Amino acid sequence: MARVFITGLGFVTSIGNDATTVSRHLRELRHGFELFPPFQKPDIPCKVVGTIKDFSTDSPDPEDWTFPSRYKIKRELLRSMAPNGLFAHCAALQAIEDAQLKEADISNPETGLYAASGGSPFLLHHHHQRLQKLGVMRCSPLGIVASIVGTLNFNLVAAFKILGASCGFSSACASSAHALGYAFDDIVLGRQQRMFVIGAEDGNVDAILPFAGMRTLSLQTDPNLASRPFDTARDGFVGTGGATVLIMESEAEVARRGVKPYAEMLGWGQASDGYNVAISHPEGSGSAAAMVHALRASGVRPEEVDYVNAHATSTLIGDVSEARALRSVFRDSVPDRPVVSSTKALTGHGLSLAGAMESAFSVLALREGFIPGNAHLVNVDPECQGLNLPRTTQERQAGIVLKNSSGFGGANVALVFKRA
């Protein structure tokens, strides 16, 4: 079976728009939160967002958008993008440069692209309003491909002339973790030699605010306190958007191109709660089963895992559920192993983006030899006791990292990475 390596990363996130900045902010535990201007209204209870800097996508017309001048994007491509498509396009350009891919390495039947975003509720709403106000024949011919779920893969596949596998994934906050898993399988099975995996979200009012209706958003007004996974005082997640791109390649391609990978992906697993449409299983049964499946598929024993990048979003129920799952999986492990942290304390919760973003954080930390700590964690929730939750970044080299992701409907994914 082919081995799979991660050879390129690209970031547009609340904690940085390039790998160097992201790495520094992870290590120094500097968050990307701000009081989000559109939320500063009396009728909006939540105030803080993990904001994307240097991009402005407030207008429904992509030609009004501004973004760093190093990205040149033609109108022809821009016109069908949602904000998450713009973020992803820029992140993909970074990842391509990072992996030193040539045009022929990208556009060939052996290279595919899997993507995950929640679509663009913002543009969907805009185009639907236009339809109702002006009639269907005055609607943009590109309104659909710019806004429905799938907009991300439609746009990227066309823009980068992808000829291999392409698909979108929709399992809410597990989406891009699923995309990574199936991309891994495609390379292992020899169906593809290289895969782009992308997670992205608009991170604007229409993408984040609906979660307030579920009472899952933090109502904290202090950006320094809003996202506190595993802490007694946590009160919900902080929304964020952006994009992360990972390039995965077979061992043969890594050797042919002579590039140095970030990490190897050893395997993955998934399992479902079969419990509730939106609430995690109280014992974290699906999450635990996903981790067991992932470790078994990867040939890794629990005690070999050095670091778990947790899904923990800073919600009351979710963090406890995952803590219980972690305790059950690692109960026979060496004391204090593995280190557990949630980088959502720094970024907020990226929804469909989360799995890809945090996997990229994990492999970045693997290559640079540190383990991010738990920012903003002061008092560990008694329900989350028994885990090694360091408050500060550990300056040490991990060997094996496990990444958890969970989504609505009780979908759970666990991914295993190894130092290359």
Place this chain on the structure above:
Amino acid sequence: MPEAASHSPGTGKPFPSTPKAFAPEDEAALRESLKRCSPSTFESAVQFRKTGNPEHVPAIVIGVIERFVEPDLRVKLKDADDDLRLIEDLGIDSLTMMEIVILVEDVLQMSINNDELRNLRTVGDVKTFIDCKIRGLPLPRPTKFIPIEHIGAVMPVQPPFLFLNEASVSSTAANGKYRISGQEFFLQGHFKDNPVMPASIMLEALGQLAVLYLLEGAPTEPGKVVSAQTIFFTGCEGVRAHRVCRPGDILTLSIKPKRMKMPLATFEGAIRVGQEKAVIVEEITLTYAFVDAVNAPVPINGAYAAPEGENGAMPADAPPLRAAINA
């Protein structure tokens, strides 16, 4: 043969019959719609909306097209002639065409049907189309695409001396393609061990395209058609060959009528290979004559109808294009 194609319902309706009052909020909306167009486009649009004068339409249409063309291609529109092609020259795809139409509809306050767009291939087509709609004139006959078998059925010239593989004919021009296969009999001797398409044959190919135009596209008198047996070459002027053409080259031929007055029809013509000029002819003149339509064979139009219409046979008096559309 009828001059105008049959229309979909709603086309050909003059607009605006009397211009609607142009309120300040209309001007604000128009300014917003045209915010990425040149100031002169906006000015023309304001004038058109105030007066309904169709003379402003070309400037508006060109201004709207320009707004949707990539900046580095816009220079082509500066002194564009009507032959500038939307797809090949300006990189406008069908989706961009829709964007152009939606903005034109918005600015000119008119409706355009999807099936009216398919035949618009050049800037000239678009200008003529919008102008006809504004003035309430019948739309020009759409360009017909004529495959090789129909060319053979219509033309007096036949293989091995027919140098058109495919052609399209409108009321204002004809375009064709011919691929030099290398099997042409005269290439054995022209030249020894060095096959080169003779310039005289390339001139002949342009002449053949002009013949096809006379048979398929030229305006006629009521009840008359051009007789294939009456068309002959009379002369040419300003012939220049710019490029050696060899087997494998695909000749892109185009002719446009300059003057048509029985019995003489004068055309200008050009052959390109890709973007390279191969042959230019300033004038090529043919003679022609009409015969009564009843006496002429009519495979020409019948060829475009589906072989089996809804009710089997078409009514004999149905205008050919309408019959084709209904088929």
